[in-house]
Amino acid sequence: MQPRFVQIKSAILRQIETSQMKAGDKVASENQLAEQYSVSRMTARRALTELVEEGILLRSQGLGTFVSDHRPMSSMLEIRSIQDEIEQRGHIYSNVVLTKQAVKANSQQSAWFGIQTQDNLYHTQIVHLESSVPIQLEDRLVNPLWAPDYLQQDFSRTTANQYLSQVAPLTQADHSVEAILAAPEITEILNIPPSQPCLHIVRRTFSTNGIVSFASLYHPGNRYRIGGHLNFHPSDLGERK
Template identity: 60%
Template structure:
């Protein structure tokens, strides 16, 4: 027989997953749950506290406990590996390597990487999955001056962002977010309808170190465009003043 606090958690989870309780809706108080399930207030508190810790519920001081927006949230204030984000939530990370190639920089990519038009660049497309469901389509262009062996790396074992930060530690980033409709190729890879809204994160990263073998190299490491299904992902963060 399962512990009583687990029984309460199961009932609340069932209500959330079936839509009977929706994001932002207030859940019963500790006293109400204790009376409803015939348990002590301490048992009810444990059930609620664990669900808050797991991100399923959120507490608002003086107001009560509410159902969280269940979409995973990525920080806008720091750059993390998508794998670290997913595994931090206790979920399984996998990816699909769609493209790894050496090509030539067109005018747009050359400008973003601060290199001459026609220069060699590395191009990768990787789809990142959480519990086997696509959550990010990563289209990345890398400056070979910094990562000459980029195409030789096994990105099923570590993400491109993680490896780039190990070789050329990031010091700055240009970062923008917008809502978009994506191309049929991206929609198909993310398993969404072509008219489904996505979050597009455009990010250019810089390193603060100097290339020992090429002192004239600029400090732009990569330019990446990251697409996330709007129904599965959100961006946010906590600020203190």
């Protein structure tokens, strides 16, 4: 049996998913939820707090808690597995592997990795789905020097991010984000019309050994968003004046 706070989260998510509650609608208070579900106020608070942290709800001081933008939100401040993101929202994760092969680096790819043209790289294309809906196309190149068994992995059991984090722990990354109109083959994979903008994230990750992977991540703009929360220490603010 699910913990009571998980039951409350699931009930709120169902109301949002079935449009019983929409973006901007006010959610029942902790006291109201505690009474409705016969739980402690602390249990009700935990359910609301986790939904706020996941970007589903938005808390406004003195006004209450409201349904946030309906699109899932990924943080710009950390690199997480897409599976973890989806499951944290209480949804079902699945994927479809489109490509898994060894390739020879072209001139552009060799520049990305700092290797020679025609050196070996591993290439995967994986569609990640949230409750059976495509939410990300991951097009990834991996340096086999730092992840020699990459192509032998069962990506229905682990994501590329999870595997690479184990064999070549992340030490740094650089990435960029832009809005694009994706190529027809990408819009077909994501099951969106050609006129639908996509969020395109380009990310290169490093371990202590060197550059591990270079990934292009495509998200339907109407199903995904990116954000984060920053806490500043007073001394930091002073330094920026």
